[in-house]
Amino acid sequence: MRTPDSLTAAAILPLVGGPANVLSVAHCMTRLRLGLRDRSLVDEGGLRALPAVLGLVADDGTYQIVLGPGTVARVTPEFEALLTTTADRLALRGAELKADRSRRNATPLKLLLRRIADIFVPLIPALIGCGVIAGLNGLLINLGLLTGLTPALTAIASGFMALIAVFVGYNTAKEFGGTPILGGAVASVVVYAGVAKVTVLGVTLAPGQGGVLGALAAAVLGTYVEKWCRRRVPPTLDVLVTPTVTVLLTGLVTLYALMYVAGELSSAIGTAADWLLSTTGAFAGLVLGALFLPLVMLGLHQALIPIHTTLIEQQGYTVLLPVLAMAGAGQVGAALAVYVRLRHDTSLRTTIRSALPAGLLGVGEPLIYGVSLPLGRPFLTACAGGAAGGAFIGFFSMLGDQVGSTAIGPSGWALFPLLSGNRGLALTAAIYAGGLLTGYAVGFTATYFFGLGGVTPARRAEQATEQAAV
Numbered sequence: 001m002r003t004p005d006s007l008t009a010a011a012i013l014p015l016v017g018g019p020a021n022v023l024s025v026a027h028c029m030t031r032l033r034l035g036l037r038d039r040s041l042v043d044e045g046g047l048r049a050l051p052a053v054l055g056l057v058a059d060d061g062t063y064q065i066v067l068g069p070g071t072v073a074r075v076t077p078e079f080e081a082l083l084t085t086t087a088d089r090l091a092l093r094g095a096e097l098k099a100d101r102s103r104r105n106a107t108p109l110k111l112l113l114r115r116i117a118d119i120f121v122p123l124i125p126a127l128i129g130c131g132v133i134a135g136l137n138g139l140l141i142n143l144g145l146l147t148g149l150t151p152a153l154t155a156i157a158s159g160f161m162a163l164i165a166v167f168v169g170y171n172t173a174k175e176f177g178g179t180p181i182l183g184g185a186v187a188s189v190v191v192y193a194g195v196a197k198v199t200v201l202g203v204t205l206a207p208g209q210g211g212v213l214g215a216l217a218a219a220v221l222g223t224y225v226e227k228w229c230r231r232r233v234p235p236t237l238d239v240l241v242t243p244t245v246t247v248l249l250t251g252l253v254t255l256y257a258l259m260y261v262a263g264e265l266s267s268a269i270g271t272a273a274d275w276l277l278s279t280t281g282a283f284a285g286l287v288l289g290a291l292f293l294p295l296v297m298l299g300l301h302q303a304l305i306p307i308h309t310t311l312i313e314q315q316g317y318t319v320l321l322p323v324l325a326m327a328g329a330g331q332v333g334a335a336l337a338v339y340v341r342l343r344h345d346t347s348l349r350t351t352i353r354s355a356l357p358a359g360l361l362g363v364g365e366p367l368i369y370g371v372s373l374p375l376g377r378p379f380l381t382a383c384a385g386g387a388a389g390g391a392f393i394g395f396f397s398m399l400g401d402q403v404g405s406t407a408i409g410p411s412g413w414a415l416f417p418l419l420s421g422n423r424g425l426a427l428t429a430a431i432y433a434g435g436l437l438t439g440y441a442v443g444f445t446a447t448y449f450f451g452l453g454g455v456t457p458a459r460r461a462e463q464a465t466e467q468a469a470v
Helices: 005-015 044-050 071-082 089-102 108-143 148-164 164-175 180-191 193-197 211-232 235-298 300-315 320-322 324-339 346-360 365-377 377-398 413-419 425-450 455-470
Strands: 022-027 031-036 056-058 061-068 403-405 419-420
Touching: 005 044, 005 071, 022 071, 022 300, 031 071, 044 056, 056 346, 056 365, 061 365, 108 148, 108 164, 108 300, 108 413, 108 419, 108 425, 148 164, 148 320, 164 180, 164 211, 180 193, 180 235, 180 324, 211 300, 235 300, 235 320, 235 324, 235 365, 300 403, 320 324, 320 377, 320 403, 324 346, 324 365, 324 377, 324 413, 324 425, 346 365, 346 403, 346 413, 365 377, 377 403, 377 425, 403 425, 413 419, 413 425, 419 425
Parallel strands: none
Antiparallel strands: 022 031, 031 061, 056 061, 403 419
């Protein structure tokens, strides 16, 4: 018996050119990401007409079909099952994918951002799970409940963060073409307790110094050392010499240089984030809240993950995520205004009803690609709502009330279990809730009065036809 997800996968495949046109398949929280041989074979009008498709994004690396959270995780394996898997096709796919990447990744910045995302995005589920457990544990400690259980919850929540450098090193080596386990091995030097016995220029190292940035740098260096060895070491000695030289040389450089440099950089990031919000909080929040939706639209928000992770390692929470989350609040407010104003547009209202729950939980792509971006001006008024919410939280940061998140990934109302700060959970939650309500209100008001001028159901039909034609 075919499920709705398998039917969706079966409907998408011919519209992207069939199995022979698909070079790679992956997915993130909301998007099915396809590497395609020839994008001219894609029937975008047909894709947009599918009920499950909320939007389409074409960047330099992949063709992305926005399906929404949950749905994309179920559709992707169904889609993969439809593809042929003969040895000849796999070999052809690998060769073409390599050539395709070499051609499309000519821009160093785009390649760097994509690689950063590929390194850190797989870690997000663990960050979310451990962050929620840490928040629950903190609540139990504050209330004085289940004191016998809290040490166990602390161990569970902290274990992953204590070893996150190893996972970063593993993923980094994998992404840069090295042996993943060697990347994990050189990165593990950063978190090994024994580094406390190592002195560099009269300064004793601390376990974890440099954090994920040090692990990232160590794994990149290890990959290049490994590749250098592979080219020069005789095949008969490769299995012995290459791993040894890679771990030894990279480990020494990590201990005597990278950990110190990365530690200083990590400290600078933390200091800069605190300074930015404590001294220019309202303005900084306004700018960050306004710009985050465009970053999400372009997929560039993934580049912020290492910064969030560094702040969490240093301070126990990231002060940037709650500010950036206000962009989602502005988006929700804008969508509600569209829903109220265009009450006769049943198709658009159905899309809003479907996408709004995800928007309230901080997943903005369905509302972006299904509602605000196609309409034009509501996207700008949604950014205005995000700016207002960000300014609200930034204002309290100037007063010394920090609002942070113990993990990255969710936002909106889903961020409440992860909230942390320097003034107690109740005040932190109240400030964050105030920011959300401000974002909702400004996003709604700006869209209701300024974001829908001249947009009628008839004009909506014309826009849909124009968009399908494009």
